[in-house]
Amino acid sequence: MVAGHSLGSVGGLVKGHGTENDFLILADLDGRMALSSSAVRALCDRHSGVGADGVLRVVRTELANEPDVAAQADEAPFFMDYRNADGSIAEMCGNGVRVFARYLRQTGLIDGDTKVATRGGTRSVRFDGESVSVDMGPAVFRPERPTVVLADGQSVTAIAAVDMPNPHVVVELPDDESLAALDLSSVPSVSPALPEGQNVEYIVRVGPHALAMRVHERGVGETRSCGTGICAAVVAAAGAVRDSATWTVDVPGGRCEVSFSEAGTVILSGPAVLVAEVELCAEWLPTHR
Numbered sequence: 001m002v003a004g005h006s007l008g009s010v011g012g013l014v015k016g017h018g019t020e021n022d023f024l025i026l027a028d029l030d031g032r033m034a035l036s037s038s039a040v041r042a043l044c045d046r047h048s049g050v051g052a053d054g055v056l057r058v059v060r061t062e063l064a065n066e067p068d069v070a071a072q073a074d075e076a077p078f079f080m081d082y083r084n085a086d087g088s089i090a091e092m093c094g095n096g097v098r099v100f101a102r103y104l105r106q107t108g109l110i111d112g113d114t115k116v117a118t119r120g121g122t123r124s125v126r127f128d129g130e131s132v133s134v135d136m137g138p139a140v141f142r143p144e145r146p147t148v149v150l151a152d153g154q155s156v157t158a159i160a161a162v163d164m165p166n167p168h169v170v171v172e173l174p175d176d177e178s179l180a181a182l183d184l185s186s187v188p189s190v191s192p193a194l195p196e197g198q199n200v201e202y203i204v205r206v207g208p209h210a211l212a213m214r215v216h217e218r219g220v221g222e223t224r225s226c227g228t229g230i231c232a233a234v235v236a237a238a239g240a241v242r243d244s245a246t247w248t249v250d251v252p253g254g255r256c257e258v259s260f261s262e263a264g265t266v267i268l269s270g271p272a273v274l275v276a277e278v279e280l281c282a283e284w285l286p287t288h289r
């Protein structure tokens with residue numbers, strides 16, 4: 001890992017967030033770093049590390065050592081290697097990709113709208129002032145309709161399981177009070193669980209095209225926002241009715257907007273903020289490889 005570089009010099013560790021879903025951005029442009037899951041866990045630990053929901057490693061796409069990613073190099077100059085705080089790998093991160101794009105732009109690695117390579121495919125990104133919009137691709141409904149147990153022991157059948165392309169289970173609750181009362185401090189009991197595990201979104205309809213949502217993320221725990229989860233929630237709530245309206249989704253960390261493109265893909269818009277440059281202490285590094 002790199003310590004002591006400024007954001008402008010494209011190196012080091014940068015902290016950022018999208019609706020308070022927070023990330024550590026690690027520049028490894030030549031793709032030489034062997035980023036272990038234990039290093040990710042150590043970095044993301046909020047007590048003994050820097051603290052974040054996940055790590056975004058920045059690699060030139062043609063130098064990514066995953067063939068499905070390197071194949072995106074003609075379209076997308078940089079690969080977002082996303083890791084959850086527990087060190088696990090995920091296909092996609094909707095808040096992360098906006099923050100990743102903000103980082104690329106602020107460091108001068110790109111100078112405008114771009115495409116980002118991810119394990120879930122290439123994503124188009126458009127800058128619009130404070131907001132960043134991403135074409136998140138198609139949502140795919142899964143056949144499963146699992147049951148999720150709430151803290152009071154009540155079981156609720158999910159309204160949908162949706163791949164974005166990471167797996168989501170969406171549960172609808174009757175009102176704001178039920179949403180506020182949820183205890184998401186442990187992994188939700190989901191039956192049958194999806195084979196790859198799942199992110200679980202709990203939603204309340206607060207208007208014709210408006211949701212409130214909390215989320216328990218696979219590999220992280222409760223987070224203040226989840227971009228792919230927000231998309232899955234809107235897809236589940238909209239069902240077959242996909243009109244041209246823009247949906248708003250309020251999460252504990254802020255608000256994102258979701259709409260559908262003419263091609264039927266899901267467009268996610270929301271803030272992306274870079275917060276700090278972090279210089280790791282030389283003494284800390286060798287023990288956290």
Ligand SMILES: N[C@@H](CCC[C@H](N)C(=O)O)C(=O)O
Nearest residue numbers: 090093094095166226227228
């Ligand atoms: N916070 C992300 C989703 C990150 C991946 C997720 N925890 C998973 O394992 O699928 C987002 O904003 O989409």
